Amino acid sequence: MTTTSVHTITAHLNDMLDIGRYTDISVNGLQVESPNGSIRKVGFAVDAAYSTIEAAADAQCDLLVVHHGLLWGGCPPIVGPLARKLQLCMTRGVSLYAAHLPLDGHLEYGNAAQIAHLLGATDVSPAFPYKGATIGVRGTLSTTRTVHELASQLAQSEGALQPPLILPFGPAEIRTVGIATGAATSVIPECAQLGIDLLLTGEPKQEAYHSAQEHRVNVICMGHYASETFGVRALERVLQRDFRVETCWISEPTGI
Numbered sequence: 001m002t003t004t005s006v007h008t009i010t011a012h013l014n015d016m017l018d019i020g021r022y023t024d025i026s027v028n029g030l031q032v033e034s035p036n037g038s039i040r041k042v043g044f045a046v047d048a049a050y051s052t053i054e055a056a057a058d059a060q061c062d063l064l065v066v067h068h069g070l071l072w073g074g075c076p077p078i079v080g081p082l083a084r085k086l087q088l089c090m091t092r093g094v095s096l097y098a099a100h101l102p103l104d105g106h107l108e109y110g111n112a113a114q115i116a117h118l119l120g121a122t123d124v125s126p127a128f129p130y131k132g133a134t135i136g137v138r139g140t141l142s143t144t145r146t147v148h149e150l151a152s153q154l155a156q157s158e159g160a161l162q163p164p165l166i167l168p169f170g171p172a173e174i175r176t177v178g179i180a181t182g183a184a185t186s187v188i189p190e191c192a193q194l195g196i197d198l199l200l201t202g203e204p205k206q207e208a209y210h211s212a213q214e215h216r217v218n219v220i221c222m223g224h225y226a227s228e229t230f231g232v233r234a235l236e237r238v239l240q241r242d243f244r245v246e247t248c249w250i251s252e253p254t255g256i
Contacts, residue, residue: 003040005039006036006062006095009039017099017109021102022131025073026068026069026098026100027072028099028102029097029098029099031069034095041247042245043056043094043247044065045066045232046066053092057092061248064097065097067100069098070085070086105135111179111230111231112137112181114233115227116137125137128184128190139177145174146174147218151222154222155222160226161226166218166219167209169213169218170198182224183205183224185211187201192215192217202226
């Protein structure tokens with residue numbers, strides 16, 4: 001394994017994910033630069049929680065790459081849990097990189113695109129516009145499947161709800177899927193407009209039940225955490241390939 005600088009790695013991720021294209025509440029990119037600028041080992045996790053940062057430090061990671069970072073627009077007071085997490089990064093030498101919407105919508109390494117690949121979907125294309133970019137994908141299954149068959153497959157994913165929440169209000173035979181991870185049941189009406197049989201997302205809101213029923217769209221909610229492990233795992237493979245750094249996956253399912 002080799003050593004490289006934090007700025008070389010993060011600039012590579014910035015370019016690859018095209019983070020400047022997204023208008024996001026997350027501060028995407030290098031959020032925390034620790035005094036340790038040399039990267040030998042990189043940790044990957046969904047959330048920048050105290051526990052995941054501590055796990056990265058204990059595993060001797062110099063950089064932690066996450067989907068949900070610490071900084072979400074503006075500059076909040078550096079007190080309480082935020083202060084403790086920043087102190088942990090600085091004292092233990094762990095820099096932090098976050099990619100939120102860029103890692104939802106990326107057509108190759110994004111959460112949605114990776115799930116489409118898992119399902120064997122073809123004709124995968126960007127979907128669900130948001131402020132000049134897209135945050136999901138749509139695709140076509142190679143053979144028709146039922147909502148329960150798809151939910152059973154997705155239930156095997158790390159941290160998935162057991163069982164996934166199913167709103168079976170669309171066609172009995174599913175051929176077209178829309179995927180928008182996290183908490184994206186707000187795109188149900190858009191799925192109906194596009195003629196999509198199933199929306200796959202992570203976490204539902206209360207109104208999703210009636211929205212799916214009224215628009216006659218199937219919905220599977222596999223869990224917010226479970227739906228957003230895919231992008232960071234893809235980035236782990238990218239950095240192994242492009243920089244030959246040592247990596248580790250930090251698993252901490254939330255059950256949500």
